[in-house]
Amino acid sequence: MSANYKTIAKDGLWDNNGVFSMLLGMCPAMAMTTSATNGFGMGLATAVVMAASSLLVALFRKLITPEVRIPVYILIVAAMVTLVDLAMNAWMHELYKVLGLFIPLIVSNCLPLARLESFAAKQPVLPSFLDGLFMGLGFTIALTAIGAVREITGNGTLFADASLLLGPAFKAIELRLLPADMGVLMMILPPGGFIVTGLLVVVKRLFDLRAGKEIQMGGAHSVA
Amino acid sequence: MRDFVLLMIGAALVNNVILARFLGLCSFMGVTTRIDTAAGMGLATTFVITVSSMADWAVQHYLLDAYNLGYLRTVTFILVIASAVQFTEMTIKKVSPELFQMLGIYLPLITTNCAVLGVALLLVEGHMSFIASTLFAFASSVGYSLVMVIFAGLRERLVLAQVPRLFAGPPIAFIVAGLLAMAFMGFSGIATS
Numbered sequence: 001m002s003a004n005y006k007t008i009a010k011d012g013l014w015d016n017n018g019v020f021s022m023l024l025g026m027c028p029a030m031a032m033t034t035s036a037t038n039g040f041g042m043g044l045a046t047a048v049v050m051a052a053s054s055l056l057v058a059l060f061r062k063l064i065t066p067e068v069r070i071p072v073y074i075l076i077v078a079a080m081v082t083l084v085d086l087a088m089n090a091w092m093h094e095l096y097k098v099l100g101l102f103i104p105l106i107v108s109n110c111l112p113l114a115r116l117e118s119f120a121a122k123q124p125v126l127p128s129f130l131d132g133l134f135m136g137l138g139f140t141i142a143l144t145a146i147g148a149v150r151e152i153t154g155n156g157t158l159f160a161d162a163s164l165l166l167g168p169a170f171k172a173i174e175l176r177l178l179p180a181d182m183g184v185l186m187m188i189l190p191p192g193g194f195i196v197t198g199l200l201v202v203v204k205r206l207f208d209l210r211a212g213k214e215i216q217m218g219g220a221h222s223v224a
Numbered sequence: 225m226r227d228f229v230l231l232m233i234g235a236a237l238v239n240n241v242i243l244a245r246f247l248g249l250c251s252f253m254g255v256t257t258r259i260d261t262a263a264g265m266g267l268a269t270t271f272v273i274t275v276s277s278m279a280d281w282a283v284q285h286y287l288l289d290a291y292n293l294g295y296l297r298t299v300t301f302i303l304v305i306a307s308a309v310q311f312t313e314m315t316i317k318k319v320s321p322e323l324f325q326m327l328g329i330y331l332p333l334i335t336t337n338c339a340v341l342g343v344a345l346l347l348v349e350g351h352m353s354f355i356a357s358t359l360f361a362f363a364s365s366v367g368y369s370l371v372m373v374i375f376a377g378l379r380e381r382l383v384l385a386q387v388p389r390l391f392a393g394p395p396i397a398f399i400v401a402g403l404l405a406m407a408f409m410g411f412s413g414i415a416t417s
Contacts, residue, residue: 023253023394027338031246071306074335078299086295101345104298108338110250190244191405198398202390209390 005130012134018111019142019197020204025111028102029143030193035155037162039147040140041095045088045103047136049080050112054120054132056080061121073116074107081106095165111139142200149196152177154187228359235360236367238412241339243371243405245346248339252372253397255330257383262376264327266369268312270362272334273343276308277361280344281354301344302335309335339368375404 016022019029025046032042053076057064064072085103088096096103106112115135120128152158156178162170186192208214241247248269255265280301288294313331317324324331334340343364347357378400387396 024250026249026253027246027342030249070332070335074302074306075299078302082295082298085298101342101349104345105247105338105342107298107302108336108341110336113336186406189409190246191402191409193246194398194402194405198391198395198402201395201398205390205395 004127008127008130009134012131012138013141014138017142017204018135018139020201022114024114025109025139027105028109029146030197032099032102033143033147033150033193034188035151035161036144036147036159037165038098039143041165042099042102043140043143045084045099046106046109046139047133049077049084049106050115050132050136051129052080053077053112054115055125055129057116057120058123058125058128069121073113077112078107098165111135146196146200149200150187150192153184154192155183156180228356231356232359232363233414235363236370237408238414240371240408241343241364241368243408245342247342248337248368251330251337252375253394256372256376256379259373259376259380261326262372263369264323265330266372268316268327268331269334269337269339270365270369272308272312273340273365274358274362275311276305276340277344277347278358279304279308281347281357284348297348301341305340306335375401378404
């Protein structure tokens with residue numbers, strides 16, 4: 001892997017993490033993180049859509065004129081989302097039922113569109129595909145982290161129902177860390193989503209500070 | 225009549241689009257630095273959500289259901305929404321050039337506001353009549369605007385507050401939003417929808 005690809009991977013997974021640095025795609029990051037398993041599933045679905053749509057946009061980037069690019073991007077993402085939606089309904093039905101509304105809503109997730117506009121529209125096919133993939137995986141990590149914190153504090157479990165939602169192979173990662181009556185219900189409810197996300201942004205800043213990097217103050221102003 | 229009132233209260237306050245359903249968070253975090261822009265954004269989004277929900281209802285019933293094209297729902301709805309946003313943009317430009325100036329870049333971005341698509345999809349799942357779904361969409365977007373304005377007011381104060389450097393900016397805004405969500409949980413029980 002050359003240095004360039006390394007930067008793409010590092011950018012997507014940590015430095016420019018979609019949720020904790022750019023603050024994009026917040027809706028599923030809070031709505032679908034009541035448990036680590038849900039966050040993981042939601043993140044993976046988004047990653048597939050991002051990798052596929054980045055690949056397609058990069059492939060056709062010379063044909064798409066600037067004036068019509070946004071509608072074209074949205075349609076490409078919508079087509080990919082429809083594929084993921086149908087595939088999950090067929091093969092991962094339990095998970096599909098849990099994620100429900102938020103699978104079609106990947107279309108209006110700002111993260112894929114932001115990456116298409118700022119990366120895939122200008123770069124060759126392979127880097128674009130990797131950018132979409134690693135941004136998506138970074139998103140998965142963020143969602144799993146938020147979900148894990150909320151699940152442990154709210155319910156005392158980690159990856160509960162993983163075997164049910166993801167397949168029997170995941171039985172081993174189902175854990176109970178705290179007794180059931182120690183959970184703080186508030187963390188599973190909507191307020192917990194906001195508070196945990198805020199605290200995890202602080203945690204990322206702490207790590208960045210330790211590594212001698214500047215804290216990224218912005219983020220909230222990049223609306224999409 | 226009573227059903228409709230309860231439906232609207234439920235959509236606006238109890239199951240608030242932003243604080244309970246987590247839809248439209250990008251604009252919630254992005255455009256709420258000043259009360260007037262937040263109010264303008266709320267107004268424009270209310271218009272888009274109401275108009276596009278009506279159009280989406282018609283598309284769902286007369287096109288997708290009639291010809292058994294359910295799998296095309298995501299693609300068609302996003303097209304309908306994009307056209308509704310374009311229509312809103314032209315209307316606002318004609319009716320109120322000041323508001324158009326103020327909203328600027330945020331107007332076209334309503335297309336990717338998940339509250340719009342989210343409400344439309346919720347309506348399909350709810351199997352509501354045309355009147356009920358229009359009222360639901362309108363009430364939902366009123367709830368959206370209300371929370372946008374409240375949060376903008378909080379953030380205007382937050383700018384003046386002394387916040388630890390690590391928490392400055394987005395993190396403290398998230399925590400404040402969490403407290404606001406807790407406050408809105410007080411509405412639960414008034415109406416269910």
